[in-house]
Amino acid sequence: MQAWTDEFDVVVVGSGGGALTGAYAAAAQGLRTVVLEKTDLFGGTSSYSGASIWLPGTQVQERAGLPDSTENARTYLRNLLGDAESVRQDAYVDTAPVVVELLEKDPNIEFEFRAFPDYYRREGRMDSGRSINPLDLDPADIGDLADKVRPELDQDRTGQGHAPGKMIGGRALIGRLLAAVAGTGNAELRTGVNVTGLVVEDGRVVGVEAEANGETVRIGAGRGVLMAAGGIEGNAAVREQSGTPGKAAWSMGPFDANTGDPIAAGVAAGGATALMDQAWFCPGVEQPDGSAAFLVGIRGGIVVDKAGERYLNESLPYDQFGRAMHARNTTGDAVPSWMIFDSREGGGLPGISIPNTAPAKHLAAGTWVQADTVEELAEKAGLPADALRATVEQFNGYAKTGVDEAFHRGEDPYDAFFCPPSDAPNAALSAVATGPFYAARIVLSDLGTKGGLVTDVDARVLRADGTPIEGLYAAGNTSASLSGEFYPGPGVPLGTAMVFSFRAAQHMIG
Template sequence: MQDWTDEFDVVVVGSGGGALTGAYAAASQGLRTVVLEKTALFGGTSSYSGGSVWLPGTQVQERAELPDSTELARTYLRNLLGDAEADRLDAYVETAPVVVEFLERDPNIEFEFRAFPDYFKAEGRLDTGRSINALDLDPATIGDLAAKVRPELDQDRTGQGHKPGKLIGGRALIGRLLAAAAGTGNADLRTGTALTGLVVEDGRVVGVEAVQDGKPVRIKATRGVLMAAGGIEANAETRAANGTPGKAEWSMGPIGANTGVPIAAGVAAGGATALLDQAWFCPGVEQPDGTAAFLVGIRGGIVVDEKGERYLNESLPYDQFGRAMKAHSGNDAVSWMIFDSRERGGLPGISIPNTAPAKHLEAGTWVQGDTLEDLAARAGLPADAVRASVEQFNDYAKHGVDESFHRGEDPYDNFFCPPNGNPNSALTAIETGPFYAARIVLSDLGGKGGLVTDADGRVLRADGSAIDGLYAAGNTSASVSGEVYPGPGVPLGTAMVFSYRAAQHMKG
């Protein structure tokens, strides 16, 4: 007999887009559900995101009159990933329309298509993209819940609340899902409650142990436990043990979260793991405090290695950019982004958070020089190589063709580059002094390795058998996309689909 603090049908660990989709799916079907969020705010890394969700072939794409379908998305994924995860891939694309139709039945939830190209040139790709976003949300419509949504990264890292106005991006998605779950009357939404372990009886997971507001609690789960609470990305020791490239302090998750406790609990219960050496990689602008800022949408400048030489297309999708950094320079890759003063000393790209140039220059994470030779000396780079790299790139910009790395030839390359009168809008000469160099490190948006699961999100043992009562999704599970990042919103889309399927399995 167990001494239980509380009893529910379903316990959900985590509060990102996947966790809340699972919680709402369970609660809307009459299952008494509790959401356990470790920190003081709901949303996790999902709240930091732009909110794109890769759910193909849905009624949202139909409303936008896109030439998308389940079969087209399946073709695209199979071309990229092969047949190794056929069952889960089929479950993903076939359930995506079901999930969206289910969510949009609730008056709190509505999506729209927003253009953002798929990341790879392969059959089945849509150059316009197929991702969908939750509509921007007036915080007044969800009442007190709005204050419990984690703010965007810039605001959160500096201890501020939400900016005035509507919740957008990932915050809109989290706010809408919270409102939907609360509206069922069957969801208990708790913050400040950290999982410490799983309770197992006769091979079945029957509940969780946690610390709530500093006190130990034991919560029974009669139907099951769904863990969708991030990966190992913030745990330096676990990253090192698994050979995960980059550093914990360079990862983009909320401070104090995503240390891998749910994954460790799943392993203790007998679960197998995979892909723990993988992450959703991205370039990061090293910050004065040693953390990193997510870098995306580069529209100018070049990136060079310690030899002062270019080695990649700087306009690549961010995961491909990060993987190119790793392949070229190793797991703790550090490069320099060289740019000029066209944007008044600002970085020609999107940096989240966006630290003022003056603070970077004071800390030495950026350097400035009146000439390229002066800049190279301050960055510790070979001056001749830096000048040669810049002059070659400027020649490419003049003629509109990057002969070395083909920047600007893919629709994604030009997505963030408005027409500027150049033959190739992704190529802009570096010629207006003073010049700048920013330290670029290998960052990530979270780990993509975790517990091995089946098409219903059930956690599997090494022999392929399922652990009764235990489910995982999102970055707590090993990603269905393996070492590939197919398109914007795949992390959220897969988390939502497999959390939904887990809830259906628990209900069934």
């Protein structure tokens, strides 16, 4: 017999989109549920996201008149990922419509389709995208819960709290889910509770141990524990041990939250792990304080390595960009790389940087350099002048013809998605020709790691021999992703987290 501080049917560790979906699915169907968040704010990395969610074949796409289906999405995943995770792929796409139907029954939750292309050219791809997004949210609609949502990345990392106006993107998703969970009447939402271990009895996980307000608490879980609390992105030591490229300081995950403790607890309980060297990669604009800003939507300039040479299509989807950078770095010197651009945008970066630090601060810190000529820019950036000049001249020739003969930039619908309308032969190619010129240091960042506990179709954590640990479930970045070394489309991290957290709750319900 265990001595518990509290007892519930379901204990959910973490408070991102996946965790809260699992909590809602359990609580809405009558299970007494508690959500345990390590920090003082709910939402984790999900709050930082744009909240595109890859949940295909749902009533949301149907409302939008999108010519998509579950089978089309299945075809896309199978052609991209192969058969290794086919059972979980099928569970993902088959369950997505059920999850959305359940969530939209709650008056707090509504989604809409917003165009954002899938990331790979494979059969079944949607050039317009198939992801869904939560509607923007007036903070007044959820009362005091709004103040408990983690602010957007720009605001959070500078300690400014929420930006004025409506909650958008990930904050809207978390706010809506929190209101839905609270509205069930069967759930408690707790912050400042750091889960330090699992309680195992006769091979079954029956609860958690945690630190709360300086005290050790033991919380029983009659039906099960769902861990969906991020990956190892914020833990420099574990990243190094796991061989995860990039640095913790460059990650887009919350620095104060995602250190891999739930994964370690699952391993201590007998769980197997996989993909621990993998992440949802992206390029990052190195910041004056040594952190990084998520770089997406590149619409101009070029990226070169230390030799002054291009090595990729700069308009690639961000995970493919990050992987190309890592691959180049294994044979050359590409971390950091330099983004070379001109003054056509008034000295601003021709892309989206989150956070968006002022150019003057970058120039003062030396993370950017500025010069009147390409040769002078090369000297300031420590690049070979002849090589950089030749690279720029070659690229400008491609911009004139509209054909990137080296890396085919602009040939995929994604490449031009963020580019303004243009009369140029290729909207994704604009010459680097208007001085002064700039170079910005680009590092290998990530949106979180994707390695973790091995799970089955119901998110049950598995031992090395493939048997499930009864009472223990994992989803999101706490689990090993079914997408392996691929990032299929916008919102796959959120979509898989939500689907498999829902399936965990359904399995607990029985």
